[in-house]
Amino acid sequence: MSQSPPTLGAILARRITFFAIFAMLLQLALVFSDYYWNVGELSRLFVEQETERLAAGIAVEGASVRYRLPDTVQQRYRKDETGYVARIRAADGTLVFQSCDAACEDRFLPKDVNPPDFWLRSLAPGKPLSLVGGQAFVIGTQRFLVDIATIGDPADVMSDVLWNEIIGHLIVPMSILLVLVLGGTLLSVRQALRPVRAAADAADQVDPMDSRSHLNFDQMPREVAHLAAAVNRAFERVGALMRSQKVLTSGIAHEIRTPLAALQLELAQIDHPRARRAEADLEDLVNFVAQITALARLESVDHGMFEEVDLVELSSSVVAQLTPWVYENNHSLGFFSQVESSMLRGAPSLLRDALRNLIENAVRHTVDRTAVIVRVGNGIIAVEDRSPEILPRNETVSGSSDSLGIGLKIIERIVEIHQATFSKSRSNSGHIFELDFR
CATH class of the missing domain: 1.10.287 (Helix Hairpins)
Structure with a gap:
């Protein structure tokens, strides 16, 4: 089963997404290797992120300060011997929180030292990380210093540090960029293809028999406009x-x-x-x-010659023109109109030829004294031949439908050009030929 080809938007979306993901993976490898092997930068990020987690539990209500250990760090700082210690002090030296005894405080800055906004000291080179450091935070109107220390990083907080950096500095901005680039590209393609889609719809309605037919390529991109211009040149050659x-x-x-x-x-x-x-x-x-x-x-009719035609007026003029010839051939010709006028768009000369062929066929292929009746309704022309003798249903008036030959071929072609229908039926006394232009 054949499948329809994908749209240009789908092709671009898949390719942009593929190369964006490939670029993200490549950048991820570069960022990971850069941070992983830079112990100094990892230590700094470790202190910044861990102290921010601890500082999130400080609540200042007027002059009072309350502290609740955040859930994200409870496993590391609410028990002893976890490999992590922390201390939080106010600007005046008041202890807000502490998870170690006096012995571990020897690693922190002395209480009588005015602490800087950020400090860091490595206890052992390489990984896993062993460090001590701190960072100052201003919460409300008060200043707090959060100190931390770890020996060997047993909970592998370093992985969280790396992951947070990847999310904050790679995945989030690259995702936003991908959405903007993808959305902007698809929107641009959709707008650029809008005149092409309109031209395709117009091409479905193009009449190859009309020399005025052409595609409008004014708003198309240059590459597509070149194709539309080639199609127009093909129409000109036709x-x-x-x-x-x-x-x-x-x-x-x-x-x-x-x-x-x-x-x-x-x-x-x-x-x-x-x-x-x-x-x-x-x-x-x-x-x-x-x-x-x-x-x-x-076969070389140009639909540009079509104009508004009144079927009543056209049929009456054809009947008036052929009446002498019909009477010379021992037949009679009558004309009846059910409407005052019936307008349609067509080629007057071709419509006259069709009606003239119907009348001439009715005269040539029927017996003498046959009455030929032309009736015009709303978008319909009917030609009926009435034989003077009523024949059985299984008999034909004169000859067969094949004897009408080229005359009927001409009528069928004229009807096809006008996108109408041509039908033939039998009556008790002859045939009825009907052209329906509705």
């Missing part, structure tokens, strides 16, 4: 081909009709029964050539 074919068919009609007319004039000068039979055969040949030429001309 239009030129249609015009040349129209000239060719007109030339053929002229070249054939002229010698046939000369033959008719010569035969008219001969007083012999064979000459009369030859004239009848020659007239059939003239009609056949005219129909072949008309059928060929239909």
Whole structure:
């Protein structure tokens, strides 16, 4: 089962996401290696983050200070012998919190020393980390100094430090950048392809038989506009081909009709029964050539010639033009209109040819004294032939539908050009041919 190809937006989204993730992984490896092997930077980050966690438990209410050990550090600082110790003092030296005895305080700054905002001292080189340090915080209007120390980092707080740095300085900004770049790219592609999508919808409605058909590429990107311009040039070549074919068919009609007319004039000068039979055969040949030429001309019809046509007026003019010829062939012709006017967009000359062919077929392929009725309704033209004798349903009036030949082919092609329907039905006395332009 064939699958539809992915959209340009889906292709760009997948590729941008792939390269963004690849870039994040590469940057992750670089950041991890840079921080992991830089013990001094790791120690500084360790003190900053651990003291911030401890300082989060300080609550200042007026002149009183309360402290509650945060849940994130309770396992490390509420018990002895965990490998971590901490001390929190106010600016005047008042002890707020302490998780070690007097012996471990020897590692911290003395109480009589004015503490700096940040301090750090390494107790042992390399990893795992062994250090002591502190950081000052201003909470409310009071200043507090938070000191910590660890020997060997048994809880592997260093991994949390690395992970926090990766989240804060890599994953979060890269994710925001990915969303913005991806969203901006997809929005830009959507806006750039909007005129292309409109041109594609217009291309579905393009009429290849209309030389005025073209695609508007004013708002398209240059690369896509080049394709649309090529399509327009193809339409121009089709239009030129249609015009040349129209000239060719007109030339053929002229070249054939002229010698046939000369033959008719010569035969008219001969007083012999064979000459009369030859004239009848020659007239059939003239009609056949005219129909072949008309059928060929239909293949080069330009829909640009369409205009507003009144079916009532057009049908009445065709009936008036053919009435003498119909009576000469021992038939009668009637016209009935159910509406005052019926407007549609089409080619008047082609519609006249279609109706004329229907009437001529009705005359040529029916018995003498057949009544031919032309009815016009709302977007409908019907031609009915009524034989003077009512025939059984299983009999035909005269000949078969195949005997109508090229005349019906011309009518079907005209109907197709006008996007109409052509139907044939039987009645007790003949046939009904209907052209429906609704």
